[in-house]
Amino acid sequence: MGNRIMDPIVGKLMGLRYKSHPWHGVDVGKDAPEIITSYIEMVPTDTVKYEVDKTSGYLKLDRPQKYSNVVPALYGFIPQTYSGERVAQLSADKTGIKDIRGDGDPIDICILTEKEITHGDILVMARPIGGFRMIDGSEADDKIIAVLNNDAVYGNYKDISDCPPLVIDRLMHYFLTYKDLPGNKANTEITHTYNIVEAHEVIKRSMEDYKDRFINLNNMLSI
Numbered sequence: 609m610g611n612r613i614m615d616p617i618v619g620k621l622m623g624l625r626y627k628s629h630p631w632h633g634v635d636v637g638k639d640a641p642e643i644i645t646s647y648i649e650m651v652p653t654d655t656v657k658y659e660v661d662k663t664s665g666y667l668k669l670d671r672p673q674k675y676s677n678v679v680p681a682l683y684g685f686i687p688q689t690y691s692g693e694r695v696a697q698l699s700a701d702k703t704g705i706k707d708i709r710g711d712g713d714p715i716d717i718c719i720l721t722e723k724e725i726t727h728g729d730i731l732v733m734a735r736p737i738g739g740f741r742m743i744d745g746s747e748a749d750d751k752i753i754a755v756l757n758n759d760a761v762y763g764n765y766k767d768i769s770d771c772p773p774l775v776i777d778r779l780m781h782y783f784l785t786y787k788d789l790p791g792n793k794a795n796t797e798i799t800h801t802y803n804i805v806e807a808h809e810v811i812k813r814s815m816e817d818y819k820d821r822f823i824n825l826n827n828m829l830s831i
Contacts, residue, residue: 692817738768
């Protein structure tokens with residue numbers, strides 16, 4: 609087959625037949641990092657944890673929640689991002705903790721909205737306003753906090769400082785406890801809450817990390 613370029617019409621038809629991988633096949637958006645496409649894995653009514661299978665791209669049951677905590681907002685990840693060397697270096701610089709590495713996943717995102725969205729496996733447009741610098745073991749595991757773009761209630765939030773403290777506390781509690789198992793507390797900590805400027809920096813770095821990690825992916829898919 610060599611380096612034969614795919615007929616664009618054939619490419620469009622293949623898109624109708626095959627589901628795009630939500631991590632690799634969905635564009636983060638031309639206005640990133642200010643407005644980004646996000647893939648939603650979980651919603652507040654979910655009583656079990658779902659996540660995307662990174663090989664197939666299908667949503668899978670990860671594990672039943674052992675405790676009664678539920679995600680307090682839409683939860684998912686930012687397509688075509690990767691927590692790699694650049695993201696890890698920012699965490700190391702900000703925390704002073706040495707030997708931090710990226711967790712090798714797309715960047716997680718939690719999206720505030722007044723709308724009642726009842727299931728995941730959907731794409732939404734979100735506007736980042738800040739985030740949590742979370743360390744899981746020795747890995748950078750940033751959580752971007754965003755609002756649903758043009759949301760009636762949260763749409764006017766410009767920065768994480770606009771969020772009521774109770775909202776921030778609920779989000780922090782969830783992220784610090786959702787991996788806990790009976791008799792085995794997870795080794796996670798949130799070292800900082802950061803603003804919109806730093807959230808944009810994390811996203812930009814993760815987009816560059818993604819390009820480095822998957823530099824040959826587009827070439828492979830076009831053969």
